[in-house]
Amino acid sequence: MxxxxxxxxxxxxxxxxxxxxxxxxxxxxxxxxxxxxxxxPEELKESLKEVAEGSIHQYSVTWGAQNFREALASKQSKFMGLDIDPEKEIVVTCGSTEAMMAAMMTVCSPGDKVVVFSPFYENYAADAILSGAEPIYVNLKPPEFNFDPKELEAALKQGVKALILCNPSNPSGKVFSRSELEIIAELVEKYDAFVITDEVYEHIVYPPYQHTYFASLPGMFKRTISCSSLSKTYSITGWRLGYLIAPAEIINGAKQIHDFLTVGAASPLQEAAVTALKFDExxxxxxxxxxxxxxxxxxxxxxxxxxxxxxxxxxxxxxxxxxxxxxxxxxxxxxxxxxxxxxxxxxxxxxxxxxxxxxxxxxxxxxxxxxxxxxxxxxxxxxxxxxxxx
The missing domain is CATH 3.90.1150.10 (Aspartate Aminotransferase, domain 1)
Known part of the structure; x- marks a missing residue:
């Protein structure tokens, strides 16, 4: 065989x-x-019941139902401090797992190098390997899980194509400070690398810590692929609704990758989840x-x-x-x-x-x-x- x-x-x-x-x-x-x-939330469960009795049971547009993308763009624009275009800057995926895989395959070619902070969510190394890329690890040192800027620069000097940033971090619970993110931003600009963020815990941050979206830093939206999902924020891990947010030229590539990975996320679940995306602050x-x-x-x-x-x-x-x-x-x-x-x-x-x-x-x-x-x-x-x- x-x-x-x-x-x-x-x-x-x-x-x-x-x-x-x-x-x-x-x-x-x-x-x-x-x-x-x-x-x-009960409102979300009720919405799903209504959708189940309706007629939305076939494919939606492969990169996301129109009303879902519009509601998502409105919510994320508010929280990220950006003006996100639901037509050109969003792809809806089957969970953040697919979002990360699609992002990796969009920006990385076989033989490229990718920086991964260690400890890391276990999918990242596998995503890099399946994309044909080589993971380069940079330590987050316990117990504070801080990184050494010199170690990070030494990794990026190797001709790295992208850096994966999980913030807030799984598994450590670390929230990267704005000053740490600015160091990363300076280095990826210097060495011309993309940043793929995993921000599924964006709304679970404990005072006095604050979440800063990497894409919101000056000049960083152009080189950031922001990945997240509805799983943790709305306690619907089984719904598998994730997304990518990035500049149009990156999203165009991600649409192609996503189309042949999963075709599209579940239409009834997107319809029901619009309710959650409209929750107030x-x-x-x-x-x-x-x-x-x-x-x-x-x-x-x-x-x-x-x-x-x-x-x-x-x-x-x-x-x-x-x-x-x-x-x-x-x-x-x-x-x-x-x-x-x-x-x-x-x-x-x-x-x-x-x-x-x-x-x-x-x-x-x-x-x-x-x-x-x-x-x-x-x-x-x-x-x-x-x-x-x-």
Missing amino acids: PELNKKIDQFSDSVIRRMTRIANKYEAINLSQGFPDFDP QYYQELEKKYEKKRDFFLKGLDEIGLKYTKPQGAYYIMVDISEFNFEDDLEFCEWMIKEVGVAAVPGSSFFKDDINHLIRFHYAKKKETLKKALARLEKLPEKARQRNT
Whole structure:
């Protein structure tokens, strides 16, 4: 038989989604894959019911239904401080996963280099490899997850075509400051590189931190492909509605790539989601407060257990240090914890280029009662670990 594509050997399946499958097998509380166990807003659910009874069940325009693009352009123009053209500067995709892949394939040719900050969301390296590009890693140093501008410049000097920027960051919860973004902007201008942003947690940022859209920085819209989705903002991860925002000449290319990747996002879901895109600013303020309460509640519980962590500035993930439990392998630890403690996390090594085996990632996009149950189980973690090691 002929060989399979050799690129497959350069990355594994999703470790995050693998942890969900193991959690389901052992009926563990799933704090690994980042999806809520609560419903989206009632207005959105009602809108979906109405659409289901209507006649919008066939293909929409491949790059996004007209009213969806118009509503999205209106919302994002307000938040990004830009005047976004719904006809020329938006492509609607099947989730931000496709948005990132389409962006990568639009700007990168085989043999190009792409800067990826480490730790990174696991898709980025795979996106680069599948595009035929070579990822060049730049460290975000824990626990603050700051970068060294000299290291970044050394990477960009290598003739890099694009830089991937996740802000707020998954998995670390870091929110890049405006001054950090300005350093990145200066360097990508100097070395003439694109920036592909992943901003799915744009509305989950905790005071005093603030989210700055990279495309909104002076002169940066022309070289930025802004990727995001509705998944986290409206608690509809299963709807798979994402998008790209970029200058028309980039979007023209992205339309072609997207057309042959998925044809288009689901028409009924786009129609229903227009309701959410028209929510007023109070919705986003309440969203931030809701997740801030969840964060503080969960962190208080971790403090009481005695677990060490980095306090997230945005998104809904926590990196926890497991050094004290004397596991040589974080994947082994996570599998053991699912079976013995009944809580699922993601091994930190799946997010780092370097050999990092002492961190795991929890998420807290769960009902308060779910987090209470998880913390009650995690209280047993130190003793169970001690028993294992004796």
